[in-house]
Amino acid sequence: MKTYFSLLITVLLLCASCKKQQNSTSKKPKLVVGIIVDQMRYDYLTRFDKKYGNNGFKRIINGGFSLENAHFNYIPTYTAVGHASVYTGTTPVNHGIIGNNWFDKYLEKSIYCVDDTNYSTVGNTSEAGKKSPYRMVTTTVTDQLRLGQNMRNKTIGIAIKDRSAILPAGHTANGAYWFDGGEEGKFITSSYYMKELPSWVQEFNASGKVDAYLSTPWETLYDIATYTESIADDNNYEATFKGEEKPVFPHNIPALRAKNNNYSILKGVPAGNTLTTDFAKAAIIGENLGKSEHTDFLAISYSSTDYVGHQFGVASKEIEDTYLRLDQDLASLFTFLDTNIGKNNYTLFLTADHAATEVPSYLQSLKVPASYFTSRKFLNFLNATTLEKFQSEELILNISNFQIFLNKEKIKELKLNENTVAQTIADEAVKFKGIYKAVTARTMQTTTFTNGILNSLQNGYNQKISGDVLLVPNPSTISYPKKGTTHGSGYSYDTHVPIIFYGNGIKHGSSKKKYEIIDIAPTISNLLEIEFPNGNTGKIIEEALH
Incomplete structure (x- = not known):
């Protein structure tokens, strides 16, 4: 009898523990962080795996749910299209963003995806802030989260590129911020969102961080001799910065900035990603994200990876170094989220807006058709x-x-x-x-x-x-100079990208099943118990969710 009662008590305690665990995992996150790494191929995860630390990419792969066979399901695979598709859960057939630029057959001229002369720049006197998301005709998961909480939460979009901050943040965002280079070197926004920059953005712009990042040469993070995953540093397939004789390390950024549009050179070096991380942290603190009873959303896009890829190609030592440094930036961001939001209080996903092909002239040298x-x-x-x-x-x-x-x-x-x-x-x-x-x-x-x-x-x-x-x-046919590379096709080198979910509500594991990029938005919508974006054609990735 004593044994029976002991067993009964044990079972009851286990049930209580299970119920407690269920309640803790079913609690909605205080913050969702969407991360898009511009031009990230899936094989960057595996190619540089041995050099990544344990707290960046590896942390979310090992502690989250990784899709190993995720692809874009449309053409063209460009930046604006990718960002719109990730967040709307659909393709250009519905959301209306068919390129970064495209020919408007009614106006009979080329237009830019987020240009909008109805608004003005907020943050400086340039023309770079005359933007809005109006050409994207469907809602985003960020819009639906705002609508689902009666507009009581906050959504912030951040990137070096304007389109990469604006489109993910959606139509209802509290703010979207992007980097205006040239002679400015500041994060700005559009009057579509606000009349003046918040004090935390003004303080960030005045902090001197941008100049600090441009004060030292770009050297490899580790001994360049160990970068065996890349081709020779001195080759004929990479473009140089203006003022350089060869596309080789070290790149003397302080000496080169004057000939490369001053602050704009930051876009094309890994420090641009570090600056983006710093600004994201400032946004979390400045906007008190994750601190209310509602779920906030922070959309971050790392743009510098794309600039480096275009200039040096996917097999370069520059791209390898850029991802090793991004791994450290991500580790810093994740630790910051743990401290400021709480380990069980946030959910994030990481993906890309497209991948890229090998430099065709390099492939030709290997007798590969290109x-x-x-x-x-x-x-x-x-x-x-x-x-x-x-x-x-x-x-x-x-x-x-x-x-x-x-x-x-x-x-x-x-x-x-x-x-x-x-x-x-x-x-x-x-x-x-x-x-x-x-x-x-x-x-x-x-x-x-x-x-x-x-x-x-x-x-x-x-x-x-x-x-x-x-x-x-x-395949591997591009409209581009013979040095550097690009993207835009429907072939696997452009479509195969990472999708990793991590945090509150996410299982541990991986899948080799084929998923599409448009499946992210409905999956996050389901986790947050909100309506899907109104043009959604994606499906819920059930095996990733608790």
Whole structure:
């Protein structure tokens, strides 16, 4: 009998303990931190693994839930599109951000994704703050969190790039801040959000941190001889800073800043990420994030990784050093969150807005198929085609972002059939070297592609604003100089990125199942018990959640 009662008491105590644990894990986080690392390939996690410390990337991988087979499911894979897609849970077909810049077929000129002349700069006298998220036509998870709490919480967006701060923060943000380089060297915002900078931003701008980070050369964090995961430092595939003879370490930033637009050089060195981390910490304190009864949201984007990748390429020692230093920045941020928010009081995710291809000229040296696409030669080719087929060289208004925009007025004037012209151009375009596929807007509207590269193309096609013919280049074919690299395709080197969840409400583990970048927003929405973004097409990643 005594044994029975002892067993009963033990069971009751265990049940109470389980219930207590359930209650503690079901409590909503006080702060959600969304981290996007600009141009981060998934293999940066594995390639540099042995050099990472235990408190940065490894901490959230080992203590959180990592998706090893996560991809973007649309074309084009550009910065603005990526940031919008992560936070809206959908693709350009719905959210309307089809590039960083794109040709506006109604205005017949190129436009920038967040430009808005209805607003003015707050923080200095430049034009860099005339911005807003109005071209993004759906809500974000950050919007839904504000709406779900009757606008009583706070949302703040932070990045070096304007678009990377504005789009994640959504339409209802309390503030979005970005770095204005040149002769300014300050974080600014737009009158869309406020009339003047908060005192904590003014104090940060006056602190001298920016000049401090530009006062020393960029040298490798560790002995460069140990950077065996990268190609030789002196090679023909990397671009130099203006004023440099070779793209090699050390990079004398104090001596180079004058020839590289002064404070703007900070964008292209690892210190830009450290500055972003410092500013994020200042925002947490200055805005009292995570201190109220409501859940706040801090959206951080690390932009310098993209600038370094573009200039030096994905196999460079510069990119390796940048990620080793970012690992330390992340470790510092996570420790700060532990101290100021509490280990069980925050949830975060880390992902990228796109990845990048190896430098094509480097691949060519290894006999790997790769090439460069020249828009001018392509336009001449198409003009010759339309002259032969339709007796006119004026049928094409613009070629950009691998899209062709037709001159509708000229087609009408010549009494031609618009669909016939588009299909003829598409049929001829695939004959041009470097073009793999060409599909008309009409095909995008009348055919459903359920998988493959054309499915990605269709997910990125917006009937209202996209072009009349959409192009898919061959793998590792880019429109870019021969030194450095870029992104934008639907191939795995551009689409395969990390997605890591960590903190309150997140399981420990990993998955090799294929997930899409648009699955982040509904997963976070479900964890926070709020409505999905209103254009959402993603799904909940159930295995990541408690």
